[in-house]
Amino acid sequence: MKRIGVFPGSFDPFTKGHEDIVRRFLPLFDQIIIAIGVNSKKKYMYDTNSRIDHISSVFDGDERVRVEAYEGLTIDFCKKNEAGYLLRGLRNTTDFEFEKSIAHMNEVISDLNEAPIETLFLMTDKNLSAINSSIVREIKKNNGDISQFVTNEERLIINT
Numbered sequence: 001m002k003r004i005g006v007f008p009g010s011f012d013p014f015t016k017g018h019e020d021i022v023r024r025f026l027p028l029f030d031q032i033i034i035a036i037g038v039n040s041k042k043k044y045m046y047d048t049n050s051r052i053d054h055i056s057s058v059f060d061g062d063e064r065v066r067v068e069a070y071e072g073l074t075i076d077f078c079k080k081n082e083a084g085y086l087l088r089g090l091r092n093t094t095d096f097e098f099e100k101s102i103a104h105m106n107e108v109i110s111d112l113n114e115a116p117i118e119t120l121f122l123m124t125d126k127n128l129s130a131i132n133s134s135i136v137r138e139i140k141k142n143n144g145d146i147s148q149f150v151t152n153e154e155r156l157i158i159n160t
């Protein structure tokens, strides 16, 4: 049985904070799927395909990492991909409260489906805890340099 974990998020954009979480979870898994949640009603700064291309470039050559976009319930995406674990990062108490609710709700939903999915958390790296996708977007909108927060940022294409 392969150990498969799903790391879901908007990743608009995928930052060095996200990257660090994936790299630190990798020794525990055979495969990690970075799952870009797409909500058709939401406007993203970066195009979905560009986000897939960008994240793939960050893990270029590592066969253990797959990048995919999905719609609908994260739990359903996990089941479809035979993943038993949801992976998340924690930066602060706000993340904790929010993540706790989602993890508990997901546990209830996945129990109903007789396929319990565990959520695992890693604490943010102390040097990366301030990195936040929405602040990175603000910096970019104002023509600031985001290269210190995002690996290979030249691969990202802004939605027009």
Ligand code: ADP
Pocket (backbone or CB within 6 Å): 008, 009, 010, 011, 012, 015, 016, 017, 018, 021, 087, 088, 089, 090, 091, 095, 123, 124, 125, 128, 129, 130, 131, 132, 133
């Ligand atoms: P969402 O829209 O689901 O919040 P994000 O793309 O903002 O998705 O984040 C996905 C996951 O990455 C979340 O678990 C979030 O807490 C975590 N994360 C975001 N930034 C960092 C960081 N700098 N360090 C550690 N984890 C982070």
